[in-house]
Amino acid sequence: MDIFTLAFMQRALIAALLAGLTSPAIGAYIVQRRLSLLGDGLGHVAIAGVGLALATGTAPLPMAVAVAVVGAVIIELLRQSGRASADVAMAILFYGGLATGVLLAGVVGQGTGMLSNYLFGSLLTITEADLWLIGGLAALVGAAAIGLMPQLFAVCTDEDFAKTIGLPVRFYNLLIVVLAAITVTVSMRTVGLLMVSALMVVPVAAANNALTGFRASFFAAIGLGVTAAVSGVIGSFYLNAPPGSLIVVIAIALFVLSLPLAGLRQRQRSAMPVIEITDPTPMPHQETDLHADHLHGPDCGHRAVIHGDHTDYLHNGHRHAPHGDHYDEH
Amino acid sequence: MQVSSTDPVIRTESLLVELGGLPILRDVSIEIGRGELTALMGGNGSGKTTLVRTLLGLIPHQGGQVELFGISDRDFHDWQRVGYVPQRGTVNIKQATVAEVVATGRLSVRRPFAPAGKVDRQRVSQALEQVHLADRAHRPFTQLSGGQQQRVLIARALVGDAELLVLDEPFAGVDLGVQDSLAALLGELNQQGTTVLVVLHETGALTPLLTNAIVLREGRVIHVGTPPTEPDHYHEQDERAEDRLLRGLIGESH
Structure with a gap:
């Protein structure tokens, strides 16, 4: 049996391709800004959106997008406020999102069984309407992540300098977290909301080990992300496992393979004691x-x-x- | 926008800056003319960094005026004329080549979504030549020495056609030989017509090149004008830099 002729597998593979393309693209900026766990938090917030959709009987994906984007804006405004309590406020937001989602799904009798499709990814639940929305959102994320690469890179590496050359730094910071929120929901169907952050961070870390330069490792990370996502979906069909888990394991295996390369590059010239x-x-x-x-x-x-x-x-x-x-x- | 070339590059009048309700800069009135190489000096907590951050628009001011190239900071938009070189330690660059770091300086003139043009690439290699790092363009930034990283940040500030360079403690954490070559580089750039304002703890290797000095103490200007004539001695670290300055600059009357 050829899995590529099955309609649901075709949809799953396209969704995996889009998740693999977009997650490392936005992850590259998040890693540069040392916010590697931001995606994890946004994933938790998006669970509230899924729970809300299940409770109200609406489509989960658009609701998750809306809730995650609102959460992202709140997170960034908290961060920009620079208050010490922002850290705690973010933790409350993240776990509040997770708890609300599970609670709402439970109240309407959907239970965690239905929710687990969104938490760990699923091959079977992707509809054609989902695919159109995922495609549109992925195009948006890709266009911004590639088209605004110099601006976003400048803001992530040196905010003060970016301000002095007249870049709208607050806007770009907000854009990065909103794009991250959208990416989380793009990957929700394939990797699942609990593990989506891994696909944003791990391919980037592997590419950073292997290559020099932001642009080069940006595109290498996308290549690794697509490899992990697509092969994870194919493998999970045969293993009958949730695709998210296999995608993350493959991504981490790629990272482990990249470690000797980092060692080699480090030995060339290490920092002076x-x-x-x-x-x-x-x-x-x-x-x-x-x-x-x-x-x-x-x-x-x-x-x-x-x-x-x-x-x-x-x-x-x-x-x-x-x-x-x-x-x-x- | 035509600006007369006799306007000072930087002018402040009765500048007041408060952070968290505390006045950090009080009644600061300074003027920096075109082509000058000015040292902004003072001990820890004297407000040097706050003053440059205010001049660059990174911190709002609560009173007085700031003018850049003769234009009030509220109406100033020509940021490509200003090149900022922050303290090396504040820059968070994990994964980038030297050329990529320098290229971000072109964003003052590049538009969003427009790919880098031929001029942009030329200016990046020119700026790297100016700081004598042309051969390092494709090396990772993190693997350069402290002095080389400082040069890269200077190139990044120059690449947008800056007429004014503002450097915050460029000598921090680099050894004496490197300080000499950085000082020589600043002298070269100044000779080529760039106005330079440099925040310093001690004048060191820059001493013979300075045209002007401004000394702050507890947020007030205590000296404007003649730079010190002798370099501070590097090894007299038991004496406070501020005390040495005061002796050297202000003479016995204070």
Whole structure:
């Protein structure tokens, strides 16, 4: 039997493709901004939307989109307020969302069985109407994530600088969390709301290990995300497991494979260790002649150590610093 | 918008800035002319960083006036003329090449959704040449040394055709040799016509290049004008930088 001829599998595969495309695209910005768990929180908030839809008998996807976007705006406004209590407020919002969703689904007798399709992903429940909406939302996310790449990158790396060059930083910050909320709901059917954050973060982390540069690892992360999402959906058909779990396991396997690459790149040049001068008494002045064929410097290839206000270079048991026409042994 | 070239690049009058109800800057009136290389100095908590952040529009002010290129900050929109180099430690760059970091400086002139054009790429390589890092364009930013990262941030500020560079403690955490070469770089840029305002703890290697100095203490200007003639001594770390400044700049009468 060819799974590609089954209508529900075709829909599931298209949904997986869209989830795999959009999740790492927005995840790249979220990881750069060190907000890796934001997607998880937004997923919890979206559960309230699903519960609300089940309770009112409306379509779950549009309701989840609406609730997650409202939650995202609240989260960003709390973060921008800069209050210490914002952290706690976000936690209340996240668990409030989760609890409300489960409660509402339970009240109308749908129970957690129905809800688990949304929590862990499902191959069978994707309708054609869902697919159109997912496609539209994915196009929106993709256009913004790629078209506004320089602006969003600038805002994620250095807000102050972005403000001084006249970028509307508050707007872009809001845009990032709203896009993340939309992405969460795009992936809801495939990966499930509890694990959607993994597809946003893990492929990005793997790509960051393997490659240099934001743009290069952005597109590599999308490639890894699509690989994990599509192969997870195909595998879950044969294993009869929820697709979300397999997608996340595959993504993490890809991450583990990327770890040796990170080690390799790290060894090329690791950050210089720092030795602080705590005793103000100067060391005895011990000179070493200039090496005839070698001048120590930032690129000389020897391990360097920051020593107080200067740099020492290490080789053959020596640790010395340039001083006039000779080196001082330190 | 035609601006007369005799207007000061930066002018403040009776500037008042409060943070959390506390006055951080009081009655600050300064003027920085075109082509100057000015040091903004003072001890910890004197308000240096607050002043530059106010000049750059990052912090609102509660009183007085700020003018950039002769235009009140409320009406100022020519942000591509200003290049900001923040303290290296405040920048959160995990995954980017040097060229990608520098290219963000072009966003002051690029429009959203427009891909980078030929001019943008040319300006990025020019700016990297100006800071002598042309060969590092495709290296990861995080693997550069502190001094090289500082140069990248200077290139990022230059790439949008900045006429004014504002640097916040560029010498923090870089060794003396690197301080010398950064100072030489600032001197070169200043020679090419860029107005430079640099926040400093001690004048160090920049001393011979400075045209002007402004000294703050507890949020007030205590000296404007002549820069110190002798560099602070690097190893006298037992003495407070502010005390040394006061002795060097203001003489015995205070």
